[in-house]
Amino acid sequence: MLDVATGSGDLALAIARRLPGAEVTGADFSPEMLSIAGRKGLRRTVVADALALPFPAGSFDCVTVAFGLRNMVDWGAGLLEMARVLEPGGHLLVLDFSLPGGRLQRPYRFYLHRCLPRLAAIITGQKDAYDYLSASIENFPAGDAMLALISANGFASATAVPLTGGIATIYLAEKRGDSS
Numbered sequence: 001m002l003d004v005a006t007g008s009g010d011l012a013l014a015i016a017r018r019l020p021g022a023e024v025t026g027a028d029f030s031p032e033m034l035s036i037a038g039r040k041g042l043r044r045t046v047v048a049d050a051l052a053l054p055f056p057a058g059s060f061d062c063v064t065v066a067f068g069l070r071n072m073v074d075w076g077a078g079l080l081e082m083a084r085v086l087e088p089g090g091h092l093l094v095l096d097f098s099l100p101g102g103r104l105q106r107p108y109r110f111y112l113h114r115c116l117p118r119l120a121a122i123i124t125g126q127k128d129a130y131d132y133l134s135a136s137i138e139n140f141p142a143g144d145a146m147l148a149l150i151s152a153n154g155f156a157s158a159t160a161v162p163l164t165g166g167i168a169t170i171y172l173a174e175k176r177g178d179s180s
Contacts, residue, residue, distance in 0.1 A: 002027060002060045004050050004082060005068025009037025011095075015064070016042070025060075027053060051077050058087040066095040070140045076153050083154025088177040092155055093170060097133075098142035100166030108167065112137065146171055 001019075003012035006026030016024045027048040028034050034045040048054050050065070050072055063082045072078040082092060100108050112134045121127035141149050143160060146169070150158040155173035162169050 001025070001062045001064070002053075002055070002085060004053070004063060004065040004078075005029075005071070006037060006042070006045070007033045007068070009034075009040055009042035009045070011064060011066045012037065012042050013040055051081055053081050053085050055085045057084050058090075059085050060090060061087060062091045062093070064093045064095075067097065069094055070096050070136050075141070075149060079150060079153035079155070083175050086175040088175055090175045092150070092173045092175065094146075094150070095168060095170050096140065097137045098140070098146075098162070098166055098169040099137065100162075100164075104165045104167075108165075142169060 001012075001015060001022050001024045003009075003015070003024065003026045006012050006028045007030070009026050012024050012026040016022065023044065024042070025044040025046060026034065026037050026042050027046045027050070028037075029047065029049050031047050034042075034047060037045055046054065050068065051074065063086050065078075065082070069075055069078055079092075086092065099105060116134065117127050117130040120130040140146075147158045147160055150171055150173050154176055156176045158171060158173040160169050160171050
């Protein structure tokens with residue numbers, strides 16, 4: 001199992017705890033974040049660009065990416081690279097922020113653009129990072145658009161599972177047998 005953009009390793013570690021027999025590798029472009037993941041207990045880490053993973057084709061049964069695809073410079077290229085390192089029939093799990101629909105959308109957007117950056121500035125002193133977060137969430141494909149992007153880049157049977165009213169979504173898919 002490969003966790004792309006693993007950061008401090010939280011998802012990889014949760015999977016390793018849940019599936020103690022699995023070989024879990026965390027990949028991230030930041031050696032500093034991988035160092036934190038290692039101190040937390042993630043045994044296998046690799047410094048890697050998600051758009052050029054240093055693994056042979058078909059190396060993994062499962063690839064996950066949580067809150068990382070949105071920050072890649074080319075979402076399609078990232079998905080293609082994840083498909084490349086997956087064996088045919090292997091599973092993809094993408095977890096990321098999305099915009100809720102319906103009656104939650106307006107209050108959530110107000111919170112996302114007005115409240116969150118101001119609160120973050122008070123707490124962390126990093127308002128710009130949270131301005132970036134809100135813009136990146138607005139620009140990131142969600143729902144049917146994300147399902148189409150996943151399907152266009154080596155995957156089949158893509159499904160979406162909205163969480164917390166649609167504030168985050170898990171996308172699940174299977175690598176097509178005809179992809180490399």
